[in-house]
Amino acid sequence: MTNTLRIVALVAVSGLALGGCASTERDRLEQINQTSAARIEQLNQENQALQLALQRKDSRIAELEGDVRGLQGVRTDLQRQIGDVRSQQASIADQLGNLRFAALDPETDRAIQQLAAQHQDIIRYDPARGMLQFTSDLTFDSGSDVVRPAARDGLQALARILNGSSASGYDLRIVGHTDNQPISSAATRQKFGTNRHLSAYRAIAVEEVLRQAGMSPTRLEIAGWGEFRPLVPNAARGGTAQNRRVEIFVVPGSPSSGAVESAPAPTEPAAQPASRPEMPMK
Secondary structure (H helix, E strand, O other), rough: HHHHHHHHHHHHHHHHHHHHHHOOOHHHHHHHHHHHHHHHHHHHHHHHHHHHHHHHHHHHHHHHHHHHHHHHHHHHHHHHHHHHHHHHHHHHHHHHHHOOOOOHHHHHHHHHHHHHHHOOOOOOEEEOOOEEEEHHHHHHHOOOOOOOOHHHHHHHHHHHHHHOOHHOOOEEEOOOOOOOOOOOOOHHHHHHHHHHHHHHHHHHHHHHHHHHHHOHHHEEEEEEEEEOOOOOOOOOOOOOHHOOOEEEEEEEHHHOOOOOOOOOOOOOOOOOOOOOOOOOOO
């Protein structure tokens, strides 16, 4: 009897212990389940955010691809335009290459050749182009637009030739040039500003001498190229004398120039401009 009671008691205690263990395990599993559910919800939210970001990225990529297609179209159009411009340039170059300058009449050509021979230090004559080139370094003082006396004599002689009957049908195109060295003198820079301005002022000064010598202003055209039409590459250190020049082209007169009538010679000698201080060579 006593043993039986002992066994019953032992079984009861064991049952209670097992029940407590089962309850603890169930609580632990429920906690794990809740934690897992919360983690799954968090991951779902993160996944939704990533999906939205991916959609935005895809949309941006599509927008950029559209921009690229548009730019490719612009590039194609620009390449076509560049090709057209190059074709036009080639056509113009061919036309210029086929141009031939009209030769001057023998009397005028001979007179200008004699003039150039008399002023070899200042004037170079190209009969094929009907062009006289006056060296700027000998025609003007450095940084100045006042024609020197020796060059003035040559220009006055040229005016007499052009006012002759055989040359009355010609006009003159006067073009100033400089080297590529910037104007260093403050006084020169204040007056002329740039090389282009200086070259234009020098062309104007030559035009004034010719006009004062009796040539009609309707026969005289002036221009200034500055450093932008060099004869030879400019030296890296300092200016290049060959590029500092004034060119005078003898060209057929236009109907509106009134070149068939010579302007009357001035009755009074032209006033000489005041001398100016020496400035760095341009």
